[in-house]
Amino acid sequence: MSDYRLPTSVRPTHYELAVRTDLAALRYEAEVIISLEVLEDTPTIVFHMHPSLSVTHLALNAGSTQELALSALHTDADKERATVKLAEPLKKGAAKLAVRYEAELNGNMMGYYRSNSDPDENGKRLVYALTQFEPTAARRALPCWDEPLFKATFGVTLIARKHEVVLANMDAEGCKPFSPAAVKFEDIFADGYVAGSTLAPTFSSASNPDGWVATRFTPTPLMSTYLLAWACGEFTHIEALHKSAITGKTIPLRVYATNNIDQAKMALDATASALRVYEELFRIAYPLPKLDTLVAHDFDMGAMENWGLITGRTAAYLVNERSSLASLKRCGTIQCHEVAHMWFGNIVTMRWWDNLWLNEAFATLMGSLVLPERIWPEWKMAGEFLEAHWDRALSLDAKRSSHPIQVECPDSNKIATIFDAISYSKGASVLRMLMSVVGEEKFFQGVATYLNKHLYGNAEMQDLWDGISSSVGKDVGDMMNAWTMRVGFPVVRVEELGNSKLKLSQARFLSTGDAKPEENKTTWWVPLEVKTVDKDGAQVDHSAVLSDREMEYNVASDTFKLNAEAVGVYRVAYTPERLGKLGSQAASFSPADRLGLIKNR
Ligand SMILES: [Zn+2]
Structure with missing residues (x-):
């Protein structure tokens, strides 16, 4: 393992995370209990943690519970790592690590960060908060093994003011009022411990006449940290239902936004259509109990495929009847892209x-x-x-x-x-x-x-x-x-030998046209996709492949072109005579063929 990778002596199996978000103070505090599998005896536990998290408590349970002095925690700001150094080596087997920490809701669109709604009629903007973890920002919101191979399950509890909506990867299991509890940190591993209880004593419920509510979400399947997500804010939503043709179960699909939720219909429709088609193509039911999409104002990319909680930019997701066709296409294609990841990327x-x-x-x-x-x-x-x-x-x-x-x-x-x-x-x-x-x-x-x-x-x-x-x-x-x-792609040269015989050869294509021998060593597997047109119409020879430097090929008609429908990732060099013929035969070929020919020049 390179120095860039975490040691593999300890790996997480489950995270029980509770986060109390204080949007008014632009801060959050959180506790996480990480169930560990210790694969070999080790004097240290190394994981990712960004220096912006301030740890207030640390405890370990391996048979018995020990609250650790914060001096046992060594942080490496460059590598965004923390190392717990133990007096006694941790023995092979199961253990639990608990960390309580606090942080600011930052404004840099990574980790757990804040965003603002559009102004209301009084010019007031609401603050809300959401996460963006891919590729390496989960460590900015929780101590974790922040590499895709360290899959674990996540049980998330979000504590927020009563009027705020909280979202996570999974559906809410239940919610109840949250009030200060007299729980010592060392009790965090006790049976029956209620997630988030150590977070309570530091705030006064009197300052929040609204009251606080703790919402626990059902645990996730095994997943990578970069796909974890949650959000908190005054969101409204629209909803549709998806009935799986595979399981017969119906699940809710929702789009959430702080403003203009009426403009989210296209995104919702795209979600429903995409789920239906992907279940047909992949023959695996969408595995989670719901699929939400949160439309955010401050967002660093087009969208993000958090499992069960897609997040995306307002500019990409909100469209209305005055929007251009290009905007509708953007919304539809982005959502189909993100929903594809629910299988390809998230399940595997x-x-x-x-x-x-x-x-x-x-x-x-x-x-x-x-x-x-x-x-x-x-x-x-x-x-x-x-x-x-x-x-x-x-x-x-x-x-x-x-x-x-x-x-x-x-x-x-x-x-x-x-x-x-x-x-x-x-x-x-x-x-x-x-x-x-x-x-x-x-x-x-x-x-x-x-x-x-x-x-x-x-x-x-x-x-x-x-x-x-x-x-x-x-x-x-x-x-x-x-x-x-390998770098590059080939150009396939077409020489006409007479009697319907072609000599086809491949070589590295460079726009400068001067590939040197050492740059021209790759032989590609080139599907020739020879399209011929005769009185019966067009046919494509799907079986012809150029997998050596050159080959001969008998072409069935004098109206032909290679790379039908521009399927192959290569250019074709015809003789000047053939190019002239292709120009006059252009009407015999499809739009994609013609585009391919134009781009080929
Ligand atoms: Zn993607």
Whole structure:
């Protein structure tokens, strides 16, 4: 394990977290009891914790309870880690660590942070608070093992003023008035301990005539820390119901916002449609008891796929009858992207951040192409996908400075700088290529196999290829590895030898046209997708593949082009005569073919 990763001698199995949010004071206080599995004797417990959390109490239970002096806690601000140094080594087996801490609701859109509503008629803005943890900000809101491989269950209790709405990944199990209790911190491990009780003595209920309410949410399934989420504020909502065709159960779908909830109908409809389609495609029921979406004003990205509690920007999610078609498409595609993650990413999660591209590329393919084609066919998203992802990927990846989709990423704090449009747009394009070549049915059958095999666990790229290989009956990894592990893409040169015979060859494509021998060592698996047009119409040869440097191919008609529907992530170089013919035959080809030809120039 590199220095960037937490030790694996201790791992969390369950977090019991209680957070009391004081929106008026812009602060929160929290306690967390972390159930641990100690895999080998250790004198230290190392976990992630951001220096902005002020720890007030610390206790350990391993057979007996000991409240630890705060001097036992050593923090490393650079690594955002804390180490509990124990006088006696912690023995292999089960243990519990309890931490009580306080922090400010920060304004930097990471961790547990504050946002403001639109002003009301008196110009007053309401303060509310929500979380954003991906990739490495869960540690800004709770001490935790903040790596995707450390999956655990989470029981969350949120304590807030009575008029405020609290949201978390799961549905509320129950709520009751919350008042000061005379509980000592060392009693935190006692049977029957009520979560949040140590938080009570520090505030006076008299200053809150409204009263406080504690809401406990049902425990989550096993999940990664970056997908945990909660929120607190004066939200209103709209609701629809989803009846699962798989389980027959009905669950509520809601969109929450502080303002303009009437503009959230599109997002709600998209959620309902997406859940229905994904259950068909993945053959796994949406696993949580509800799916909320919280629309937020201050938000660092388009949206975030917290499990059961998607969060997203007002600008992306709120639309009305005056909104442009582009805004409707944005809302629909973003929500389809986020809902895809409820399965791909959340049920099955990457082992490490080097596979983040796969998570995002898959959700992009689903959200920007596969789902809209089924839900809003009138949007004709295939052309937009080609422009936004396929052509963009080819343009960026044609530069000498490009990089492979999958790159090493040992330091999780550098993820954002490592993965870029090449990773996501090329990633989505090569997944589309694979899906088109093997056929959507086999592709999704393979994805379902992959998801089922790794339910509530972690996986990596090869596991997805294995799933799809099993449905296709071919080694998909062999086909895909050059596309994901190597920089660049090929240009396929078409020479016409006469008598319907073509000589096809591949070489690395650089926009400067000067690939040196050492830059031209990769041989890609290139689906040729030769489209021919004759009096009976158009046919595509899906079986022709260029997997060597060159090959000969007999073409069935003089009206032909390669890379039908721009399925493959490559350029084609025709002879000038052929380009002239293609120009005059353009009407015989589809819009995607014509776009591919134009972009090819
Ligand atoms: Zn995503």
